[in-house]
Amino acid sequence: MEKKTTTSSDCLVRSADSPQKPPPLPILPIPTSRQLEWQSASMALFLHFGPNTFTDSEWGSGRADPSVFNPTHLDAAQWVGVAKQAGFSCVILTAKHHDGFCLWPSEYTDYSVRSSPWRGGRGDVVAELSSAARDAGIGFGLYLSPWDRHEPSYGRTVEYNEFYMGQMTELLTRYGEIKEVFLDGAKGQGEKDMEYYFESWFSLIRQLQPRAVIFSDAGPDNRWIGNENGTAGSTCWSLFNRSSAKIGGTDPQYLRSGDPVGHDWVPGECDVSIRPGWFWHARQAPKSARTLLDIYYKSIGRNGHLLLNVPPNSSGLISEEDIQVLQEFNELRRSIFDENLAKSALLSASSTRGGMMNNSRFGPENVLKEGIYSYWAPEENQSDWTLHLRFQEKVKFNVLQVQEPIQLGQRVIQFHLETLNNGEGWRQVINGTTVGYQRLLQFPMLETQELRFVVDKSRGDPLISYLGLHVDTFSI
Template sequence: MEGGCCRLDVDMGMVIRLGLFGLLALGAMAVEGSAPAPPPLPVMPLPSYRQLRFQRQEQVMFFHFGVNTFAGNEQGDGTDDPSIFNPEGLDARQWVREAKNAGFKVVILTAKHADGFCLWPSAYTNYSVKSSPWKDGKGDVVREVSDAAREEGIEFGLYMSPWDRHEPVYGDTLRYNEYYLGQLRELLTMYGPISQFFVDGNKDPAAVDMRYLFDSWFDTIHQLQPNANIFSDDGPDVRWVGNEAGVAGTTSWSMMNRSLVTIGGPFEDYLNVGDPYGQDWVPPECDVSIRPGWFWHENQQPKTVDSLVDIYFKSIGRNCVMLLNAPPNQTGLLQETDVAMLREFRSTIDHIFSKDMASKSQVSASSTRGGEASPFRTEQVLNDDLEEYWAPEEGVTAAYLTLDLGSNKTFNVIKLQEAVHLGQRVRGYHVDVMQDGEWEVVTMGTTIGYKKLDRFKQVQSQLVRIYIDDARASPLIASVGLYLDTRSGLGCDMNVTNCVS
């Protein structure tokens, strides 16, 4: 039979024996049998498109810059004279170029910190760059950074402090929220696409009656910049991780219940871990500065490369996005020492992940949804497409993958990734390697999420087995990788998960 959607080769004797209706039934069975198994049902809640894009960006850079840079403050009181702001050598392209070279996909600028000084010529206040000697009052830092980001092909984000210690109407809920929304509209309509808008809960403790109308702010941001992720303590799109050390919890869920958190409240532990029963998808972002302070100070030194790599493993490697602050100096450039650390950090990360020992493995599993010819076969864990994944049989929540590396390979890092577009599922796993004919545990953990990176004592083995011990529903593993960190002095014990460098 030809000319239709398929062909079924039979002889005339079969036609006579089966009759026309029998032959049509056989053809229907053949077509039905060739259909692949459908994907498993998603487990709610699910990430939005912009949240998936956010997690896949992995690295975001913060630029804290303003009058604090020149006054030597971490948080100004709004009385510093704008005349001190004069970064004569400002080169936003240098900032963005070094961020891009270090692997960062987004840059966020502090358009206004709590001191109230605006890095753009706002129509609502004179406490801004237009009252400074920089470029004779005609400069616009927000413009320069947004243009540089666009030219370098990376995304641009903004921070605008809710607390404004200069603005006289602060403390009057109605008037200040109108003022804030007016400046918000300027930033969201004058500088092109915004990837992330960062809002914290910073507030004058003496202004007990002052309320921030966050819902109005957030709706305005999404109205004017529909692709922007909003960061605050509790989202709605991205949540604070609960500390400023850049460290996510060893258990790290992308879910939480936003109704349990008040912005600016004491919820650090809840934000750090997330909630396996959470109804809202709000992935964490780990904020940390390369220096002891958030703004540049002359006598401060940047973190070491080993410290930055450790933060990488404890943020990106724990289902989080790494938000690293690199503050420009009074000249208007990233400091040479900071640039050197960023470059060495990138080189070290590239070296660690340059060779995947698992890339040519033969992979088998305890079971596979639809069999090994299905779209969910085990080999999917070896490619970089996170929309493709291995899935066990329907209803199975405990399963394992076995990797045969072909020969003994040496490694001390494992990467695991879930297909989180269908929900975060895994809540317990461990990894074994074959040593002298016996399986030996090298690492164990709870959550995986978008990405989990575990470090352990260096081992040599041909066989690796990844056990999913418990999951909210059938585990969907999108990627597995094995790597060797050759730096000396790692000092990791065999059974320590995400051990400290």
């Protein structure tokens, strides 16, 4: 949107007893309630677990004997406890991976926990994990692999789709509320041709679990970010055209960056494993906490949602070395983001929607309140969109945090931060594109007493719900 010329009448201060100005109109597309809940949760823990854990495999053949699955110390409450203590709000389990082995006693196959020695063939990993998540008050999600290397009907389109939807129905009706259903188009080269009835699957999920978000390359609720290293594009729109995407065949760059003129709201989910593989392997070690912090900046800090895989080991527990890294990762985030230095600043704005009176619901002070439902809004038809921060004494920081009230649409296209140098005027510190639910930018340590946050370009009047200044002494 082009900026418009400011007139003196635009900036008139209105009396305190004037009627309140209503909120600005949303700029479409906007998120659904389930998408808003998912985005605000920020992080989920992925749990890849199954026969591959015991056969030292990543993509199982579907021919491993069920007897290999025997986690003698499996404790789903431990998995959930690790997730919750590290700040994750949901756990997602590979209920069935590509090998076709089911972690619940499915009625449609004997290739499941029912045929294993674990719990004497009477176990149900899905049930134990859903119960533990519910008890801990965190969300529960499922991955049901479309590719099945064991099932004989795979390759016969109608028959296999019936089989798959039968299994999906079991999972979505037996285990309480499901927060996310994770789907993909993964399939090895040279495998049988198979047409997946994705739209039928989506409709079934909507019918049985209407609050669940559905993940795939093409949404409908959240999209793959185009890589498995947890990195969103430095420009990342939640806007997307589902008609331009195909599950298993979408341009990775389009997935990373989204679409500034997209007609659909499909935010990015950034999946990555704490280890080199997705399943646990004794010879592999987890990434460091500082590496996870870097991933955090490039996923959540770029308007994404982080899905971190932490695979349980062959005893059925999350390994101690992984737990240690997650605890350190949590402490790093706390030490950086628990204090917002901007809260000590005197804030002002180039304009405020409804006039610059003290009781305006859209004043600049809103950017210091956590959450997206209070926000600064400028007056309409302005050419200057600026938040001014003045401190009583100099402050030092090297991280900028910005959030938009995405319930009204994603608006900011370009922005920058500038500081007032002694006698030398304003100098730009950092610039960025797209904000969305959350943007984090790092730069060399800055010491200043006066700052301006400036929106340079926006889809309509920009709205800012949070502005944070933080110190990170850990990143390289």
